[in-house]
Amino acid sequence: MPDSPTPFTPAQLTRDHVLRALRLIDRESHPLPASTVYDLVYKGRRYPPRPVVQLAFRLASGQPEAALPLLAGNPTNHLLERLDFTVTTKRPILANSPHDGDVAAQEAMQELYTGKGREAATKPAKALQTAAEVAEPLVPYELPPAVPYDKATALRELFVAEETLIQAQSALQRRRNLILQGPPGTGKTFLARRLAWLGLGSTDASRVELVQFHPSYSYEDFIQGFRPDGQGAFRLTSGVLLDSCQKAAQEPEKPYFLLIDEINRGNVSRIFGELLLLLEADKRGPQHAVRLPYAPAEAARFFVPDNLFVIGTMNTADRSLAPLDYALRRRFAFLQMQPEFGSPLQDFLAAHQVPKAVISRLVSRLTELNQAIADDPELGPDFQLGHSYFCQLPASSAEASAWLDSILTQEIAPLLDEYWLDQPAKAAAHRKKLLSK
Template sequence: MLTSGSGPDGEETARQQAEDLYTGLPKDGPEPLAAVQPAAPTLAAEPATPYTPPAYSRADALAELFIDDTTLDAALAGLARRRNLLLQGPPGTGKTFLARRLAWLLLGAQDERRVELVQFHPSYGYEDFMLGFRPDAEGRFHLVPGVLPLLCQRAAADPSRPYFLLIDEVNRGNVPRIFGELLLLLEADKRGPAHAVRLPYAPPEMPRFFVPDNLYVIGTLNLADRSLAPLDYALRRRFAFVQLRPQFGEPLRAYLAAQGVPAPLIERLCTRMTALNQTIADDPELGPDFEIGHSYFCQPPKKEPAEAWLRLVLEQEIGPLLADYWREQPAIAAAQFRKLLA
């Protein structure tokens, strides 16, 4: 069993676990804390010269994101209003890339010390995200905080600056199981100690948990994966949503030109990918969520000929994706692939 048992021995074990995880337990009942507090690790000495992360501005964001001012403003407004944002769109539209840049933009710097990235998957659970029992090297179980309480603790200790939790592939995980009571605490008007709750598994002495107001959550959502269930509506109503679309227009063309890709090749790539995406969007079995994003083409080589690079991307990445899209109609996949190579 994972519990500490009953009776005096069990109570002593629970008390000891709480003391291991918390500092400053209250004498007259639990006080809300932003997160469980594990024993402080041994840290290396601070460098003589404090690290200053590179600055990051709106101009920097627009220079490397293939979105316009309207989309960027919508994302920033959603974060300011809801504290929680989901970026959704077809594969390859730069959702995770944008999530990190939004955090940097609000931080004003590329400060990874205040950004935490996790990826949901079918095996990821509440115990990983929030709080659960974990065995130590000797096989004894202890309560261990997950990524969210630890980040909340840091944010609560530094309330004048924002902190960010980035969740990649939100809908690949069992969202209700992972979030648990956090669904309530995520709401913008349910932040802070006044809304603290007691976590499951926590002994009576353990402080309650709350989400600080300066923690922002940015998730990404891939709608093209047919193996995933729709996003839980209880979570959906607590997030603002921004839709991303493939961008094969002028920003991508200018970027590829700056990377040395010849203009005729850029024109051919963008024209044919736009036509392919229209075919995908018009297919009743697919639709706009299955369009192919621009990020497949954002890393042209410095030394390899651009023509050879593009052919490799088409053959090794786009072709297999088309075969999966039209797995019951391979002739259509083959025809569309030939158009790209022509």
């Protein structure tokens, strides 16, 4: 008797199989059960992930009654993400709460609604007006005037080689998106702003936007969402990316920069959503525009203009952060930043009257410590200490020794206790070497 054919498995599903199922759903208005936690987002429409995969599995296997051997949730979502589809948590949610992504969180979110509804509709207009008037006063300020900025100026400020600076500029021009990654204190944010100024040719702050990701940062903050307007209602509001794209699109001949500090501290897949695709250098412009989930049908579709450059910074030493997924990595170039305790830092300190003995002690102690950190199998090069700890200079030459002692004692020594938390004797030995005169 010949061997029976190998049964079709979910691992054999391709992107085309899923697209075929989506087309069938759209063409025949195929009824699907509503999803409770996750949505598959494709071309501005939302679908329940597991029923879509179930249909794709049946079509691909040729078995109309086949049961999908995958559970709902992460198993199904991971399959779709592997095929380059976007799966998002249904909104509204309480981001990063114990019930994040859970139906209970969605129900609880309804209790936070403060628009004109159940209780708000019964409140007197005067009470609503009083609530709207309670706000922190805005302090007026002006952006600093723009001054010319060139490579020579950058090299005087930065502790990187000219070749590294050229590589960063080249990567940014090629990919339009760049991530500066490395240990803490290696000047990643400092370099990011200087790269923007080099691209502009000046320190024009009006064309540079800086945002920092964090665990509570969301799609609604970055792209678009409904927010309270101070009048007891919610309004559709553009986020940082939309604002930056709109400004850049109005002046296509001028570069604009969006700086994302600590990009890996946020849930990048959730923050970018379906727009991760539009960041690619060859997916820029109106020909690749998409409809945003919150936008009304008649609204203009959204695209990322070609003159918007995105620079992110990423701390590689934080163990609490999940690694970036491959979908994001494909859209960015990466530049590794290293601690710099060589000639650039030494010349900088000497130019500001820091005595040679203090400089020598600083360099020898940190070089020795970083080598020990890099050689430790539990830590490695990503946990080395950067030079930016020493860029805020002492007030005078006479205070230089006390300045160095303060940094070593109050900033670096406590970090060693965290690095070798389970090895207190090792931490104490390195702290003793660091602080020895």
